[in-house]
Amino acid sequence: xxxxxxxxxxxxxxxxxxxxxxxxxxxxxxxxxxxxxxxxxxxxxxxxxxxxxxxxxxxxxxxxxxxxxxxxxxxxxxxxxxxxxxxxxxxxxxxxxxxxxxxxxxxxxxxxxxxxxxxxxxxxxxxxxxxxxxxxxxxxxxxxxxxxxxxxxxxxxxxxxxxxxxxxxxxxxxxxxxxxxxxxxxxxxxxxxxxxxxxxxxxxxxxxx
Amino acid sequence: xxxxxxxxxxxxxxxxxxxxxxxxxxxxxxxxxxxxxxxxxxxxxxxxxxxxxxxxxxxxxxxxxxxxxxxxxxxxxxxxxxxxxxxxxxxxxxxxxxxxxxxxxxxxxxxxxxxxxxxxxxxxxxxxxxxxxxxxxxxxxxxxxxxxxxxxxxxxxxxxxxxxxxxxxxxxxxxxxxxxxxxxxxxxxxxxxxxxxxxxxxxxxxxxx
Numbered sequence: 001x002x003x004x005x006x007x008x009x010x011x012x013x014x015x016x017x018x019x020x021x022x023x024x025x026x027x028x029x030x031x032x033x034x035x036x037x038x039x040x041x042x043x044x045x046x047x048x049x050x051x052x053x054x055x056x057x058x059x060x061x062x063x064x065x066x067x068x069x070x071x072x073x074x075x076x077x078x079x080x081x082x083x084x085x086x087x088x089x090x091x092x093x094x095x096x097x098x099x100x101x102x103x104x105x106x107x108x109x110x111x112x113x114x115x116x117x118x119x120x121x122x123x124x125x126x127x128x129x130x131x132x133x134x135x136x137x138x139x140x141x142x143x144x145x146x147x148x149x150x151x152x153x154x155x156x157x158x159x160x161x162x163x164x165x166x167x168x169x170x171x172x173x174x175x176x177x178x179x180x181x182x183x184x185x186x187x188x189x190x191x192x193x194x195x196x197x198x199x200x201x202x203x204x205x206x207x208x209x
Numbered sequence: 210x211x212x213x214x215x216x217x218x219x220x221x222x223x224x225x226x227x228x229x230x231x232x233x234x235x236x237x238x239x240x241x242x243x244x245x246x247x248x249x250x251x252x253x254x255x256x257x258x259x260x261x262x263x264x265x266x267x268x269x270x271x272x273x274x275x276x277x278x279x280x281x282x283x284x285x286x287x288x289x290x291x292x293x294x295x296x297x298x299x300x301x302x303x304x305x306x307x308x309x310x311x312x313x314x315x316x317x318x319x320x321x322x323x324x325x326x327x328x329x330x331x332x333x334x335x336x337x338x339x340x341x342x343x344x345x346x347x348x349x350x351x352x353x354x355x356x357x358x359x360x361x362x363x364x365x366x367x368x369x370x371x372x373x374x375x376x377x378x379x380x381x382x383x384x385x386x387x388x389x390x391x392x393x394x395x396x397x398x399x400x401x402x403x404x405x406x407x408x409x410x411x412x413x414x415x416x417x418x
């Protein structure tokens with residue numbers, strides 16, 4: 001898909017239907033350069049081209065690490081299925097759910113692990129993971145919404161990091177791009193798993209906190 | 210060298226003698242998280258640990274690209290010798306000096322090139338390179354001083370990006386780390402070229418603009 005000479009990873013319409021570009025009513029100074037406009041209802045809209053560009057950059061970076069040296073974290077409920085699927089596809093270690101204190105910093109903690117890279121679905125809700133990674137010098141890649149700040153984050157992917165469909169889409173695109181970068185699939189290859197499988201399904205028992 | 214359990218790439222004293230931590234009297238919001246303190250004379254001081262961490266992260270990222278697909282840019286005079294040496298050691302293409310308009314954007318420009326990654330010594334003085342890279346979606350790694358903003362920059366290395374010795378040190382450390390990441394030299398291997406060779410020498414004819 002081409003818009004003014006730029007090649008998107010998927011057709012822009014498909015990307016936008018997932019709501020990846022829909023931010024919050026809060027805009028941080030850090031996120032300013034990634035925001036395209038504000039809607040009349042006050043929601044800040046993310047520049048989808050920047051999202052697309054950063055997926056490519058982040059995938060290249062992630063692919064330069066051995067899969068089992070990378071950890072993906074999501075405390076947020078809607079991020080857990082996408083992150084688990086991302087990990088299933090890419091071989092990265094999943095820490096979806098609560099991260100036990102000391103996981104990256106305390107060799108005596110039962111969950112202790114020494115990753116070389118940490119990916120978080122939200123630097124605010126995954127504050128503990130980001131803080132622990134910073135303490136021991138592990139680089140952090142973070143999905144960042146319009147209300148996030150970049151403290152201790154090394155590389156950001158600007159995106160709606162709260163919606164079910166948006167989280168599924170970003171994790172699916174990132175997983176596909178990581179496999180392309182690793183040359184597990186061709187440069188235009190597809191995942192065998194559809195984006196729909198990355199989505200957290202709503203049931204009566206399971207609602208966003 | 211270890212300070213509170215963190216392993217620096219070189220002894221902290223050596224790093225600090227180069228003045229890598231000495232910023233400017235201006236502090237941008239973007240650079241806030243990378244600043245350690247303000248000196249009584251008003252100079253903002255950069256957190257050297259963050260500099261060290263980002264050299265490691267950036268080197269890993271740079272090493273994931275083929276050398277000849279990467280371009281290093283420095284318009285600033287004091288950055289030219291360090292950037293040229295960096296390129297000599299790593300095989301990256303040097304664009305030290307003025308960048309002709311259209312170098313990354315206009316296929317008809319005589320200097321036209323399609324790099325996959327651009328490294329700049331200062332996003333302010335190398336504004337043209339950063340802007341052109343953004344236009345065509347090339348990721349940018351930038352040395353950033355306390356007075357820089359991060360617009361269109363993907364990965365920053367916080368450092369004094371103005372001093373002769375600081376620029377030599379950062380480019381030398383980055384070159385060494387890129388070769389280590391590529392496994393051209395061992396993980397603790399050294400460059401055959403001393404940091405001194407990366408430094409712009411002052412002569413009567415040659416003074417900073």
